[in-house]
Amino acid sequence: MGYCFGGLLAYLSAARGLVNAAVPYYGGGIQNNLQEASALNVPVQFHYGALDAHITPDAVANVRAAVAGKRGTEVFVYDGADHGFNCWARASYHQHSAALAHGRALTFLAQTL
Numbered sequence: 001m002g003y004c005f006g007g008l009l010a011y012l013s014a015a016r017g018l019v020n021a022a023v024p025y026y027g028g029g030i031q032n033n034l035q036e037a038s039a040l041n042v043p044v045q046f047h048y049g050a051l052d053a054h055i056t057p058d059a060v061a062n063v064r065a066a067v068a069g070k071r072g073t074e075v076f077v078y079d080g081a082d083h084g085f086n087c088w089a090r091a092s093y094h095q096h097s098a099a100l101a102h103g104r105a106l107t108f109l110a111q112t113l
Contacts (some may be wrong), residue, residue, distance in 0.1 A: 001105065003086065004028045011046075015039045021072075021112040023105045026052055026083050031059035034066040043072025043112040047101045049081030049094070072112060076104060 002010035007027025010087045014022035015036035022028060025047045044067065057081060060077055067073045078085060078097035085094040 001025070001109075002027065004084070007092060008033070011044065012036060014042050014044050017041065021045075023047070023108065025086055025101065026055055028054060031055065031062050034062060036061075036068035037070070040067060040070050040073065043108070044070070044077040045073070045108045047086075047105070048075070048077045049083055049085045049092075049097065050077050050079045051081060052083040054083050074104075074108070076100065089095060 001023040003025045005028055007024030008029040010022040010024045011027050011030045012033065013019045016039065017110060019042065021043045023045045026049060027046065048055055060075070064075045067075065071105045078094065078101065081094040081097035082092040084100045085090040087093055
């Protein structure tokens with residue numbers, strides 16, 4: 001599980017077979033490393049904020065397209081949420097989206113690991 005740059009690292013770790021599952025939250029740079037998606041053989045659950053100016057809707061659509069058909073892969077976008085929506089210490093914290101994403105991530109990990 002990783003957030004922002006850590007989300008990119010979680011994605012790359014999954015693509016390179018270093019982990020059994022990954023959960024990138026608003027992974028900055030994933031959209032620039034989609035050539036790695038073809039190697040994904042473990043479940044990955046992506047979380048993005050719809051208002052994120054750093055990771056645009058087009059970038060998220062590209063991620064979604066790159067991982068389409070990969071077993072166990074999910075992409076969630078949260079309306080009203082910005083970059084960093086899961087960090088309660090930031091102005092961009094969005095409680096509803098954070099709680100929903102957290103529950104989804106815990107369920108995902110419990111089912112896949």
